[in-house]
Amino acid sequence: MTRKELVVSALENGTVLDHIPAENVYKALDILNLKGIESQITIGINLASKVHGQKGIIKIADRFFEDEELNKLALIAPNATVNVIREFKVVEKKKLSIPKEVMGIVKCRNPKCVTNHQPVKTWFNTVQEDNEIALKCHYCEKNTSIKHAF
Amino acid sequence: MKKSLISIRDFTKEEILHVLETAKEFEQNKEQKFLEGKVIASLFFEPSTRTRLSFETAINRLGAKVIGFSDAANTSQSKGETLKDTIKMVSNYVDMIVMRHPLEGSSRYASEVADVPVVNAGDGANQHPSQTLLDLYSILQTQGTLEGLTINMVGDLKYGRTTHSLLQAMSHFNPKFIFTSPDELRMPKEYKSFLDSMNIEYVETDSLDAHLNECDILYMTRVQQERFTDPMEYERVKDVYTLNASMLGDVRSNMKILHPLPRVTEIDQDVDDTPYAYYFKQAENGLYVRMAIISYLLGYR
Numbered sequence: 343m344t345r346k347e348l349v350v351s352a353l354e355n356g357t358v359l360d361h362i363p364a365e366n367v368y369k370a371l372d373i374l375n376l377k378g379i380e381s382q383i384t385i386g387i388n389l390a391s392k393v394h395g396q397k398g399i400i401k402i403a404d405r406f407f408e409d410e411e412l413n414k415l416a417l418i419a420p421n422a423t424v425n426v427i428r429e430f431k432v433v434e435k436k437k438l439s440i441p442k443e444v445m446g447i448v449k450c451r452n453p454k455c456v457t458n459h460q461p462v463k464t465w466f467n468t469v470q471e472d473n474e475i476a477l478k479c480h481y482c483e484k485n486t487s488i489k490h491a492f
Numbered sequence: 493m494k495k496s497l498i499s500i501r502d503f504t505k506e507e508i509l510h511v512l513e514t515a516k517e518f519e520q521n522k523e524q525k526f527l528e529g530k531v532i533a534s535l536f537f538e539p540s541t542r543t544r545l546s547f548e549t550a551i552n553r554l555g556a557k558v559i560g561f562s563d564a565a566n567t568s569q570s571k572g573e574t575l576k577d578t579i580k581m582v583s584n585y586v587d588m589i590v591m592r593h594p595l596e597g598s599s600r601y602a603s604e605v606a607d608v609p610v611v612n613a614g615d616g617a618n619q620h621p622s623q624t625l626l627d628l629y630s631i632l633q634t635q636g637t638l639e640g641l642t643i644n645m646v647g648d649l650k651y652g653r654t655t656h657s658l659l660q661a662m663s664h665f666n667p668k669f670i671f672t673s674p675d676e677l678r679m680p681k682e683y684k685s686f687l688d689s690m691n692i693e694y695v696e697t698d699s700l701d702a703h704l705n706e707c708d709i710l711y712m713t714r715v716q717q718e719r720f721t722d723p724m725e726y727e728r729v730k731d732v733y734t735l736n737a738s739m740l741g742d743v744r745s746n747m748k749i750l751h752p753l754p755r756v757t758e759i760d761q762d763v764d765d766t767p768y769a770y771y772f773k774q775a776e777n778g779l780y781v782r783m784a785i786i787s788y789l790l791g792y793r
Contacts, residue, residue, distance in 0.1 A: 454616050456597040460575050471682065481597025482618055483499065485682060 525555025534560035
């Protein structure tokens with residue numbers, strides 16, 4: 343057995359989310375709504391990564407995600423890779439892409455936005471702002487930067 | 493399909509020009525009661541005498557009836573009813589809703605809840621598209637064209653929604669911009685990035701004199717106390733610019749001064765009698781433009 347296999351044990355069926363920035367692992371759990379589910383979850387934080395310095399990894403047993411759910415993750419972990427595991431084998435590898443729209447999860451930063459005062463589900467379009475991704479509120483038309491969004 | 497007017501960006505260049513042409517028709521003949529039998533709601537969740545009277549006059553001139561309120565204090569909103577329920581209820585009664593609300597994005601939300609067209613008459617500091625269209629109409633009527641003009645925007649360019657919407661609308665017509673503001677109230681970055689992406693030229697200055705003689709339109713704005721969260725910031729900048737007649741000696745002969753009104757100290761009364769003052773006529777134009785907006789959204793023009 344190599345050392346790598348010891349650090350993160352193998353999964354029979356489920357999803358492995360790799361190359362998440364170490365500091366965003368907890369946010370990733372939020373975005374994917376993984377708090378309080380019953381499946382076995384293994385979390386690694388500050389693991390050595392050849393490419394990204396320190397990385398995080400989340401392994402979720404018996405859980406498979408729609409692309410739409412996964413793409414939300416791209417907002418905080420654009421370089422993450424998704425491995426779909428069935429019977430101990432990687433049957434699919436996916437790259438994430440930034441979603442065009444983000445519904446729910448994020449609150450609008452504008453204190454006067456209608457979504458912060460009325461029971462309205464938030465709705466953002468992703469836009470470029472100074473080479474960074476920002477979320478433009480469909481309602482108040484103000485931008486919320488990704489840094490402030492989660 | 494119903495069409496609402498929430499943000500000036502909801503209208504294409506062609507739709508903008510169509511509404512302006514229609515407004516000319518109403519300026520020539522304001523007695524056109526083709527909306528007889530229609531009922532239009534005028535829902536003002538925050539007071540705005542000028543905008544409300546202008547919309548309600550437009551509705552009356554077109555022959556429709558008005559229902560509504562001018563202040564949310566006397567409505568079931570004050571009992572805690574959600575905006576959604578108020579709009580749903582009203583939308584059952586009427587053919588169109590005109591609304592002003594202090595929350596930003598409230599009109600967009602209302603247009604998604606309502607079964608009838610919604611016209612945004614101002615949602616907080618966000619959008620006020622009928623103001624933008626009447627500004628465009630005033631520019632068109634005074635300059636004979638919207639193409640290739642130099643617009644000097646003066647005052648609060650940070651919080652002033654009229655300048656932001658006018659900038660977006662004018663971007664269709666190859667403009668140049670001069671942004672005159674104190675450092676604290678400069679045009680936000682997102683609008684300058686927008687102009688950069690469209691290859692539209694602009695300069696920024698804090699001096700009202702600097703580019704006064706180089707513009708076709710001088711768009712003055714009031715520094716609005718209600719938009720400031722920091723009272724110290726307001727005190728520092730409230731009286732920063734005052735335009736008076738003696739400053740207008742060398743301006744372009746076609747130059748016109750616009751102001752969304754009400755003005756306080758930023759335009760001296762002695763400017764009113766110069767040939768450059770256009771702000772009172774601009775307010776009157778609001779009537780024809782609002783008649784045009786209502787007729788267009790209801791499918792009559």
